[in-house]
Amino acid sequence: MRDRDSYRFPFAAYPAVRIMLLMGFGISIPHLLSLSFNTVLVLLAIVTAGWLLFEFILKKKFIIISSQFATIFYSLLVVTASMALASLQNEKNSIQIKNSEPIQFYEWEDLRIKGEIIESGKSTSGRDLFTMKVHETLLPKELTWKGEYKIRLYADSTSSDGLFVDDEAEMEISIYEFPEQRNPAGFDYGEWLHSQGISAHGELKEVIDLQQGGWLSFGKWRGHILQNIDQLFEPEKASLAKALLLGYKDDLTPKAKKEFARAGLSHIMAVSGLHVGFIVAPLWLAIPFLWGSKRGKWLGLIVLTLFLFLYAGITGFSPSVSRASLMAWLLTYGRLFHKVRNSINLTAVAAVILLLMDPNQLFDAGFQLSFGAVFIILLIMPEAQRFIPQKHQFRWTGGLISIILVSFVVQLGLFPILAAYFGEFSIVGPVSNALVIPLLTIVVPVGLVVIVSYSLLPEIFALTAIPLEFVLGWIEGVATITGGNSFSFISVGEVSITVFLIWLFAILTISTLRIPKLRWKIAICLLLAVNLLLTEQVIKESEPKKLRITSLDVGQGDAIHIETPNDKHLLVDAGRWSPGGNSGEEVILPYLKEKGIHRLDGVLLSHPHADHIGGMVEIIENVEVDTIYQTSIGYESQLFARYMEKAKQESIPIKNPVAGDIIEIDPSLRIFVIGPTTGSGTSNINNHSLAFKLVYGNTSALFSGDAEKQQETQLASVYGDFLESDLYKVGHHASNTSSTASFMEFVEPEITVASLGFENRFRHPGTETVVRLHKYSNEQNYTSLSGAIMYESDGKVFRKVKWRQ
Structure with missing residues (x-):
């Protein structure tokens, strides 16, 4: 009796969940293993034959055994069919990209293309961005190529004015070099473009001919609605309204995006189930009145379908809206026609349908986060709601507690996914959501009516926008206050x-x-x-402790991360600064964040030129810095003054080591300062560079900043054979004024690493220096050619680390 009464999970009640899990496993296999499409087809054929054998041929003779094996082969059939679907998609994508490779022969050349705009937006630098499906390319010498491919184009507002999704256009463009990953943990833009089926990117120079999409074009409607928002609201509120109502986040500043993320409010700008729920809520209230009539049921379903389709269209058919709309449609259909409405199973049905349409969605962060959130709510909330006191369950306070609970459950439940993708986890999310979500029940539906209808009655709807603007200000204030502080989030390292x-x-x-x-x-x-x-x-x-030295590719500048055997972290120089950005926010911080480094035990700045201290302000603002070591010589620049003021505000000690000092960071290694010397008597700041030799076991590395001939001569005369090192960080970006023969005769490195920009205005590396490096070393490395360069030492020998997958 006990065996009969023992609990068995009702798997039969969740068929879609089983299929979803099997599909996810099958889709993942081609990404983990290098299996050709033909191999997958053979596996699919074998499994299909096995399933047919046990399901139909042997079933009459061996009922029990054949039934069990049929179930096993059915599961394998779903897995192998999913493998075939994913492999087919990857194969088609690879063929399309391979067929469009000829376009890369025209890098940095001007071409003329004809095609359809299929996506629009803005880049992180604020430039207009378009994805175009090209049908015809006019090559030099009047050659025409009919090959189809997708290209991503960047444009200024003057050249892209009036362009919308669904427009057919003829354009003059300039092809860029296809991007490759330049730094460990850096965003692999080229791989991402290929994953989207995009095989080229370039600059839109001029629109020669334009045929706009018809009145049914969602791209045109979306463009006009965005213009309505600009006319209705002030610029700052307009950017938030676009994100909140349409999921258009391109106008938000990086600071605003960061504050919303750290406040746990990013989800309100990723138009999804929350927004779709607010929109379909009025229809759900009307459902009981439609139950009694067959026509009423179909009328309700048709109205809902149109509503969801139109909203998905004006939001650009974003994946999150498509997922939420499909789930809302399935749930409404189940309620109208009294079908089984198991929410967990219906959510799995939506996932299966979307994976059938595009199996690669499985690896999309939005797909994982949205379905993860829904499943977590459905699985955990029934238990979490038991903690709501009974006296509050049917009062408005119970609703507020539920909002806080949902936010807490989702934030905590999605922790590993959020940590893996963003390296941060909001701890103020429940409070922020409690202050914002109730307002969205009014703002989203009313705001959509206002922005869509503004063109019809601008005077009336302009008045309606006033209270909406006030609410937008409240939401922005909540994000700023809760997400703009260091206590609002925690940083997380690599997640296994x-x-x-x-x-x-x-x-x-x-x-x-x-x-x-x-x-x-x-x-x-x-x-x-x-x-x-x-x-x-x-x-x-x-595991054996190792020293790791990584020269990051920051263009024409220096930034080296040193990871000591006892997990101490040093940064040698902070990259370059330019009016458009700096190495701190673009390279160094993403690298540190991905590696889970929240504290630098020392920052060694060779000298205060902008290509060596360019990212210091951002680094101090985002990472705990124990001590800064730099040359004592003063320097007149706004960047240097800002960085020094920021270090003072954060109470970071600044030390000025000189030749003969030892910097103690990790007892397993020694850092001997060999420069600058006191009273060097030169006005050239390069010759006051902080230079040092790092020794670990029997291996050593030499760093000389931008030291030129004068300082190198001084180092050679004072230290002589002590300069001999296994690895030499090439001075002054391999300029002809550095790495002189008299200096290199003493260093005699096995390995040299030079950090510089490709085709830089200083014409580095110098030809003479390249010859000298080749003469005095066995391995020469240039970040301009290789991207970031990484070496490891076990105390016996340096070995190069291949960080690209």
């Missing part, structure tokens, strides 16, 4: 796959608290996953 296993079993454990027979089985799995994580940590701690 074991953490995801712990996360999964923890959610399942909570969701099965009232199912004892199942609860303990999942709890055991949770404990096994925790033990696996602890084992990983023990193995990691037992």
Whole structure:
């Protein structure tokens, strides 16, 4: 009797969940293993034959055995079919990209193209951005190429005015060099373009001919609605209204995006289930009045379908809206026609449909976050709501507590995904959402009516926009106050796959608290996953300690990260500064964030030129800095003054080491300062560079900043053979004024690493220096050619690390 009464999870009630999980597993396999499409087809054929054999041929003779094997082969069939679907998509994408490779022969040349605009937006620098499906390309010498491909184009507002999605255009463009990943943990823009089927990018120079899309063009409608928002609201409020109502975040400043993210409010700008729910809510209230009539049911479904389709259209058919709209349609259909409305199963149905349409959505952050959030709410909230006191459950306070609980559950439930993609986790999200979400129930539907109808009655709807602008100001204020402080979030390092296993079993454990027979089985799995994580940590701690030196590619500048054997972190120089940005925010901070580095034990600045201290302000603002070491010589520049003031505000000690000092950071290594010397008697700031030799075991590395001939001669005369090093960070970006023969005779490095920009205005590297480096070293490296360069030492020898996958 006990066996009969033992609990069995009702898998039959969740068929879509089973298919979704099997599909996800199958789609992942081609991305993890190098399997050709033909190999996958063979596997699919074998599995299909096995399923047919046990399901139809052997079923009459061996009922029980054939049924069991049929179930196994059916599961394998879903997996292999998903593998084939993903492989087919990847194969088609690869063929399309390969067929369009000829366009890369015309890098930095002007071409004329004809095609259709399929996507628009703005780049991080604020430039207009278009994705175009090209049908015809006019090459030099009047040659015409009919090959189809997708290209991403950047434009200024003067050259792109009046362009909308769905427009057919003839343009004059300039082709850029296709991008490659330049730094570890840096965004691989080229890989991302290829994942979107885009095989080229360039500059839009001039629109020669334009045929705008018809009145049914959603791109045109979207463009006009965005213009309505600009006319209705002040610029700052307009950018927030676009993000909040249409999911158009391109006009938001990087600062605003960061504040919303750290406040846990990014989801309100990613138009999704929350917005779709507010829009369809009035129709759901009318559903009981439609139940009694067959025509009423179909009328309600048609109205809902049109509504969802129109909203998805004006939001650009974003993946999040498409997912939410599909789920809303399925739920409404189930309610209207009294079908089974198991929310978990219907959510899985939506996921299966979207994966069938595009299997690569599985690897999209938006897909993972939106479906992850829905499943977490459905699994955890029934248990979480038990903590709401009974006296509040049916009052307005209960609703407010539920909002806070949902936010808390989702934020905590999505922790590993948020950490993996963004490296940060908001801890003020529940409070921020409680202050904002109730207002969205009014702002979203009313705001949409106002911005769509403004062109019809501008005077009336302009008045309606006044209270909306006030609410937008409130939302912006909440994001600024809660997300603009260091206590609003925590930074997270690299997340291992074991953490995801712990996360999964923890959610399942909570969701099965009232199912004892199942609860303990999942709890055991949770404990096994925790033990696996602890084992990983023990193995990691037992690994031999190494020194790692990474010369980041910051263009024409220097930025070197040194990771010591005892996990101390040093930064040698902070890259370059330019009016359009700096290496701190563009390269160094993303790199540190990805590696989970929140503290620098020392920053060694060779000298205060803008190509060596360019990112210091941003670094101080975002990373804890223990001590700054720099040359004592003063320098007149606004950048230097700003950085010094910022260091003073943060109470960061600034030390001025000179030749003969030792910088103590990690007891396993020594940092000997060899320059500058006191009273060098030169006005050339390059010759006051902070130079040092780092020694770990039997290996050493030499750093000389931008030291030129005068300082190098001085170093050679004072230190002589002590300069000999295995790795030499080439001075002054391989200029002809540095790495002189008299200096290199003493250094005699095995490896040289030069940091410089490709085709820079200083014409570095100097021809004479290249010859000398080749003469005095065995391995020569240039960031301008290779991107970031990484070496590791075990105390015996330096080995180059290949950081690209």
